[in-house]
Amino acid sequence: MASHVHTQNAHGAHGEHEHNPNLQHHFYSMDQQLEASTLGMWVFLVTEIMFFGGLFMAYIVYRTMYPDAWMSGSQQLNVPLGAMNTAVLIVSSLTMALAVRAAMVGNRRGQIRNLILTILLGTTFLVVKYFEYKSKFDHHLVPGDHFVAPAGLETMAPQLQIFMSLYFVMTGVHAAHMVVGIVLMSVILFMAWRGRFGPQYYTPVEVSGLYWHFVDIVWIFLFPLLYLLGFHLGGAAH
Amino acid sequence: MAMTSGARPDSYLGAPYGLAAWLLTKDHKRIAILYLISITIFFAVGGLFAIGVRSELMTPKGDLLSADMYNKLFTLHGVVMIFFFLIPSIPATLGNFLIPIMIGAKDLAFPRINLLSWYIYVVGALVTLVAVFAGGVDTGWTFYTPYSSISSTTAVTWAAVGVFITGFSSILTGLNFIVTVHRMRAPGMTWFRLPLFVWSHYATSLVMILGTPVIAITVLLVAAERSLNLGIFDPARGGDPVLFQHLFWFYSHPAVYIMILPGMGVISELVAAISRKQVFGYAFVAFSSLAIAIIGFLVWGHHLFVSSQSIYAGLVFSIITMLVAVPSAVKTFNWTATMYKGSVTWESPTYFVVGFMGLFVIGGLTGLFLGTIGLDVHLSDTYFVVAHFHYIMVGGAIMAYMGGLHFWWPKMTGRMFNDVWARASAIMIFVGFNLTFFPQFVLGYLGMPRRYHAYPEEFQVLNVLSTAGASILGLAYLLPMVYFTISIFKGAPAPANPWGAKGLEWEVPSPPPTFNFDEEPVVTEPAYNYKPGREVTVG
Numbered sequence: 143m144a145s146h147v148h149t150q151n152a153h154g155a156h157g158e159h160e161h162n163p164n165l166q167h168h169f170y171s172m173d174q175q176l177e178a179s180t181l182g183m184w185v186f187l188v189t190e191i192m193f194f195g196g197l198f199m200a201y202i203v204y205r206t207m208y209p210d211a212w213m214s215g216s217q218q219l220n221v222p223l224g225a226m227n228t229a230v231l232i233v234s235s236l237t238m239a240l241a242v243r244a245a246m247v248g249n250r251r252g253q254i255r256n257l258i259l260t261i262l263l264g265t266t267f268l269v270v271k272y273f274e275y276k277s278k279f280d281h282h283l284v285p286g287d288h289f290v291a292p293a294g295l296e297t298m299a300p301q302l303q304i305f306m307s308l309y310f311v312m313t314g315v316h317a318a319h320m321v322v323g324i325v326l327m328s329v330i331l332f333m334a335w336r337g338r339f340g341p342q343y344y345t346p347v348e349v350s351g352l353y354w355h356f357v358d359i360v361w362i363f364l365f366p367l368l369y370l371l372g373f374h375l376g377g378a379a380h
Numbered sequence: 381m382a383m384t385s386g387a388r389p390d391s392y393l394g395a396p397y398g399l400a401a402w403l404l405t406k407d408h409k410r411i412a413i414l415y416l417i418s419i420t421i422f423f424a425v426g427g428l429f430a431i432g433v434r435s436e437l438m439t440p441k442g443d444l445l446s447a448d449m450y451n452k453l454f455t456l457h458g459v460v461m462i463f464f465f466l467i468p469s470i471p472a473t474l475g476n477f478l479i480p481i482m483i484g485a486k487d488l489a490f491p492r493i494n495l496l497s498w499y500i501y502v503v504g505a506l507v508t509l510v511a512v513f514a515g516g517v518d519t520g521w522t523f524y525t526p527y528s529s530i531s532s533t534t535a536v537t538w539a540a541v542g543v544f545i546t547g548f549s550s551i552l553t554g555l556n557f558i559v560t561v562h563r564m565r566a567p568g569m570t571w572f573r574l575p576l577f578v579w580s581h582y583a584t585s586l587v588m589i590l591g592t593p594v595i596a597i598t599v600l601l602v603a604a605e606r607s608l609n610l611g612i613f614d615p616a617r618g619g620d621p622v623l624f625q626h627l628f629w630f631y632s633h634p635a636v637y638i639m640i641l642p643g644m645g646v647i648s649e650l651v652a653a654i655s656r657k658q659v660f661g662y663a664f665v666a667f668s669s670l671a672i673a674i675i676g677f678l679v680w681g682h683h684l685f686v687s688s689q690s691i692y693a694g695l696v697f698s699i700i701t702m703l704v705a706v707p708s709a710v711k712t713f714n715w716t717a718t719m720y721k722g723s724v725t726w727e728s729p730t731y732f733v734v735g736f737m738g739l740f741v742i743g744g745l746t747g748l749f750l751g752t753i754g755l756d757v758h759l760s761d762t763y764f765v766v767a768h769f770h771y772i773m774v775g776g777a778i779m780a781y782m783g784g785l786h787f788w789w790p791k792m793t794g795r796m797f798n799d800v801w802a803r804a805s806a807i808m809i810f811v812g813f814n815l816t817f818f819p820q821f822v823l824g825y826l827g828m829p830r831r832y833h834a835y836p837e838e839f840q841v842l843n844v845l846s847t848a849g850a851s852i853l854g855l856a857y858l859l860p861m862v863y864f865t866i867s868i869f870k871g872a873p874a875p876a877n878p879w880g881a882k883g884l885e886w887e888v889p890s891p892p893p894t895f896n897f898d899e900e901p902v903v904t905e906p907a908y909n910y911k912p913g914r915e916v917t918v919g
Binding site: 166167168170174177178181182185186188189190192193194195196197199200203204207208211285286287300301303304307308310311315 | 485486487490491559562564589590592593596598604605608612614616618619630
């Protein structure tokens with residue numbers, strides 16, 4: 143059964159794609175190459191889920207142990223900035239999807255435009271994140287020796303530090319993924335500018351797009367868990 | 381295919397020639413050799429630390445090493461042996477070399493990522509070596525908090541970052557194998573024609589990609605906690621040190637299966653070849669690998685029976701631990717059933733197979749002792765545990781690794797080694813190993829705790845036996861390095877199929893050409909389709 147499928151692929155390869163310079167030597171057809179790369183990225187994303195999973199596990203344990211500190215900690219975060227960043231990332235996922243589409247139909251200008259927009263939106267996210275982090279330093283909300291609990295919350299200072307630790311690690315690891323994504327997109331942009339992609343070969347755009355969407359989705363989970371939890375547990379922020 | 385002897389001009393060992401060609405290679409076979417060299421170095425380094433530990437334990441008093449030095453030696457022995465030898469051992473060398481050939485592919489799905497994984501391994505190893513020279517690490521290989529995150533004054537951060545980095549080499553190897561098995565099989569190579577070596581590596585890869593990211597983030601948290609003063613595992617701030625143990629063992633128990641599953645794959649190949657028979661119950665052996673990988677993720681709590689875990693959680697973990705023994709037993713019974721009435725011949729791989737079975741059975745059964753909560757309260761953190769996991773990791777995994785290395789050495793190098801010396805080495809390993817670790821079961825049962833550099837005088841006889849065994853074991857591991865090295869320069873050229881074995885890897889020349897196959901192979905028969913009366917050219 144499987145042998146028929148493969149034989150057809152192999153024949154197809156010799157017919158259509160034999161001279162495609164983008165076909166690596168160890169694959170028999172462009173289809174096989176695209177399928178392998180896509181599956182590879184999906185498997186990588188599974189490992190990423192497990193990577194963030196450890197942090198979400200820690201979050202769940204401490205949120206259950208210290209609901210009050212989690213509520214108060216959440217209320218220290220800047221919801222409007224977080225919401226704005228959420229919107230920025232969702233739009234960047236749209237431009238990313240448009241870039242993949244442009245690559246599939248061979249629209250070089252469309253690829254370049256949408257990739258630049260994606261990179262700009264990703265950078266906007268990081269700039270906003272920088273100002274959020276800076277304000278946490280200014281208000282002595284960074285865990286460690288210089289941590290000062292906000293007025294009225296002195297009794298839960300130790301647990302607040304755990305919340306802020308998780309906030310910094312989770313958003314920090316996410317931001318590191320954004321940086322990787324932006325570097326990746328810059329490489330893809332360069333390749334697109336050179337006109338490397340078209341209906342015959344758009345694998346790198348597609349798999350980079352999967353990565354970008356994944357990083358967005360992680361934020362979609364982080365935003366409510368970290369920023370909106372204060373509303374959920376204790377009403378509006380003060 | 382032709383049974384030519386000697387290397388072809390297009391052998392993967394030949395061209396392109398030069399150091400740069402090797403360090404920038406994308407050929408899975410050359411990368412396997414790079415891994416083989418690096419893990420052999422780390423095996424020796426880990427062995428040196430073990431010599432220190434065993435030497436100290438010859439006498440009851442702490443007279444050779446200080447307590448601090450002893451702590452560092454057993455920690456580094458564990459870290460190096462587990463993360464830099466055992467976990468990459470079979471997958472990164474034999475797996476890397478053989479999986480593409482066994483399934484009829486020219487290479488792994490992602491050759492560049494394969495090379496990247498080796499470089500990541502090397503960087504992680506070097507960072508960990510920095511920890512050795514920056515004062516060592518004394519937390520035990522388990523990095524338990526809060527000692528690792530707050531108290532220890534040693535170079536824990538370096539070691540943790542080294543382990544973090546190396547984890548990604550393992551993740552990328554697993555990813556590469558999974559995609560390769562799914563997408564690169566030759567025509568006719570259906571899932572149920574795959575050699576069991578490939579099945580077990582597929583299961584191993586699942587554990588690698590699902591478990592390793594969790595240890596990565598966990599040791600990263602420890603490193604961050606030490607360097608940035610976070611409070612996630614800090615009891616003074618309400619943090620829970622036991623959470624670390626849960627996260628750690630969520631990976632580190634399945635990691636035991638990363639070490640043993642590839643070994644089981646090797647034994648499945650060897651047992652069929654030495655018996656000249658189809659593996660008994662092929663599908664059961666294949667699925668038992670998956671069962672071990674899946675159930676293996678649900679037993680981590682048996683490391684926390686005495687760590688404040690609830691008794692009800694303990695009961696559940698204890699029952700599931702019993703359950704994971706079932707697929708391992710299925711394999712063991714099927715291997716023995718394969719040998720039953722087989723045409724078993726006694727070349728060196730046979731000695732390693734039989735040795736593996738003996739040691740693995742003892743290691744597995746003593747695991748059931750430890751999985752029983754009541755008994756574990758007595759045996760926890762004693763030498764019984766040390767003996768148990770060495771029977772699995774050294775007796776099981778390394779015995780299988782050595783067996784596989786001997787079996788495929790002619791294929792990898794194109795040279796025959798001296799089989800008489802190889803048999804001697806297998807017997808020495810078996811004797812030395814049992815002499816080293818069997819007394820430790822008794823010591824543990826009598827109550828000698830692990831990780832102390834001094835002990836009461838009544839334990840000395842058993843400890844001296846253990847150290848004596850360790851010196852035999854050390855020599856037995858040195859021996860193959862000698863005759864393997866000699867074989868490279870003076871060994872007779874290997875024929876394509878010296879053992880008369882089945883499988884695509886035996887149909888290509890020894891050593892294989894760079895792209896493995898001249899044309900895409902078409903598979904028309906099941907694995908291990910042995911017929912009576914095949915010739916063996918080793919003797």
